[in-house]
Amino acid sequence: MxxxxxxxxxxxxxxxxxxxxxxxxxxxxxxxxxxxxxxxxxxxxxxxxxxxxxxxxxxxxxxxxxxxxxxxxxxxxxxxxxxxxxxLCPELVATLHRELAAMDEAIASMRRTRAALAGYVPPGG
Missing domain, CATH: 1.10.1660.10 (Multidrug-efflux Transporter Regulator; Chain: A; Domain 2)
Structure with a gap:
């Protein structure tokens, strides 16, 4: 603090x-x-x-x-x-890399979820 x-x-x-x-x-x-x-x-x-x-x-x-x-x-x-x-001390860089990896995984998960949902919608509609 x-x-x-x-x-x-x-x-x-x-x-x-x-x-x-x-x-x-x-x-x-x-x-x-x-x-x-x-x-x-x-x-x-x-x-x-x-x-x-x-x-x-x-x-x-x-x-x-x-x-x-x-x-x-x-x-x-x-x-x-x-x-x-x-x-950017080494500990901070490691923390920021962990946060970026978590965000990347969340984005990938949302893309998978979106693709699954889009599978229920007919093309063009």
């Missing part, structure tokens, strides 16, 4: 949601999954540091790439920038 350093301005969950386009509910989910960290103010409100904006954008990009939150938790320490760019 990317831990908030306490540096910079504190951002409340509503502000983080506004700046990232991610709902507060989803931000709490990311926190529960160990993807972002929050501090609690004296009033009990969650506060995040400025870096959380980038981290949430990284999470969104990695989710869009088809990674699960479990895999993202292992990838985030290697992520830099909002795109993000990944520092």
């Amino acid at each position: 990317k831990v908030n350093s306490g540096e910079g301005n504190a951002v409340l969950i509503g502000e983080l949601a506004r700046r990232t386009g991610v709902s507060p509910r989803l931000l709490r989910y990311y926190e529960d999954q160990g993807l972002i960290g929050a501090r609690r103010g004296a009033n009990g409100y969650r506060t995040y540091d400025e870096g959380a904006v980038t981290t949430v954008r990284q999470i969104r990009a990695l989710l869009a790439a088809g990674l699960s939150t479990e895999v993202i938790r292992t990838v985030l320490p290697c992520a830099e920038g909002e795109e993000p760019q990944l520092e």
Whole structure:
């Protein structure tokens, strides 16, 4: 989990949601999954540091790439920038290769299923 350093301005969950386009509910989910960290103010409100904006954008990009939150938790320490760019250590490369292989198998399975279903439809109809 990317831990908030306490540096910079504190951002409340509503502000983080506004700046990232991610709902507060989803931000709490990311926190529960160990993807972002929050501090609690004296009033009990969650506060995040400025870096959380980038981290949430990284999470969104990695989710869009088809990674699960479990895999993202292992990838985030290697992520830099909002795109993000990944520092490809051998462990990360192995993880990404496993994910690609799983996606390839899912695609092949869907093609087989589609072919089976298409067999029930008359040609041209």
